Amino acid sequence: MKYGFVTYDDINNRLDKLVNSKTVNKVRKKTPIAYSPCGFPINLYEIGNGDKHFVIMSGTHGTEIIGPDLVIQMIEFFANNSDINLENITLDFIPLQNPEGFIVVTESIKPYMKDLTADEFEKISHDYWDNYRLDDRRYIIINELLKSLGDEDTDDFWNIYRCKNIDKHQLWEFCLNRFNITKEQLLEKWKIANVDSLFSSNVLMVGNRYKVFGKINYEMLPEKDERYQKLKSKIKTIMDSDYDGYKFPSESLIDWRCNSNGVDLNRNCPEVLNLKLKEIEKKSVLFGNYRFNNLRREIPGPQGVASVNLDNFTFEPENRGLLLHLQKLAKNKKYLGCISYHGTGAVIYCHPLRLEKSFNENKAIRIDSINELYADIYSSVTGYSKVDYPDKITGTGDMIRNLIPGFLIVELSRMGGNPLSPYGDKNGNYKSIIIDNIKAIIKLIDFLSSLEKNKIKE
Ligand SMILES: [Zn+2]
16 A cells, blocks of 8 residues: 555555456456446445355445455455355445545545655554544533533534634633633633643644645545546535635545535435434534534535435435345345444444334344344454444434344444544554454354355255
8 A cells, every 4th residue: 555545546456456366266346336426436346156145335434444445455355265165155345335535535635645654654643643632622622611601502602713723812711701700710610621631832723633734625636537527526616615604624625424416425314314404494504513513514515415405305326326236135035234334433333223113113123133143243353332222313324224134334443533543553453443353254254154054954
């Protein structure tokens, strides 16, 4: 890897090489499940000879670049390892569900990573992790202070400062002017919230995580062919849009979760759109939380929307392709399950909606027991914990989980902060992501494979 992380070209080159070589287990390139809005294929690869398929995918969110990195290494591992028995099972790999978002993020950071040694790349990733957490603390600690002084809603403060550096004295004066308190009372709350820990100098920056890079903007996106030109032009339109004086910070290209339509594929489902419309009704201008407090949401952009048209829901082509692929397998009784890898958190989303809210209790119980079994096998190797039952559908994962069994979302890195934090500790965090998750998949595949073998014997 030239840059320390995988790029779109790396992924295609490594996969082409595998498809064209005689590996122990043959890698077959299939017809793409879909094409992105700018025409990039959503590629599908198969390994194994079984009738039943298990799907392994990643790259739903552009900025979560650790997922495709892992899946490429998984494909290489399964292709070259003779110990793995794939007679009774076929693995379907979709390494990059959202090539557009992935290209936006990786092309934006490439120029700053190209001449680094492995150690320098690790260091910059670690610095990124520190700064990412500082951005979170900026939001958490200041909110804590304002709430302790009596603000239930802290928007008045953030409406002034969310896109600005904060001077320590300005914050002090803001509090004195806003709340009916003495300096001594403020100092007490200030100390309890540990506000001074935010200020290594008198000024606290907005978007600390961006400062490990130079000046990032969409001009860096390549124009190799028509697809790239279209992508660049669509990103330019979004980034140049002015919403009553608000513009996305140009560096927020590294936070890009969405495709070029500015749609978050994980929230691209009707139930989420309805939830978001209710939020928009209450507050017309919405921003992200924590480190994304400087980014508007529910408009096309890095944080994105649930549907291109808010009045008329549509699935994005990347999701339509995935849903059709999964449903086709399920309809033909060839489907065993699917794991979708996301960036950070070290958790597994496996449960369908709470049973008492389920439309079909028997189906929900069946789905739950299968998912629980898969998640337990997975967790026994990785140590990732299972996320509790959701009360409502908050993402495409929840939606799919209520339709078919065996659909798990695995959040990878214990070091939070896409795109770079997973790389901030090569021998600890990064290696364990790759090794543990490949081991966990092997264990799960072995289990499923032996079930299939016994069925065939019967
Ligand atoms: Zn994600």
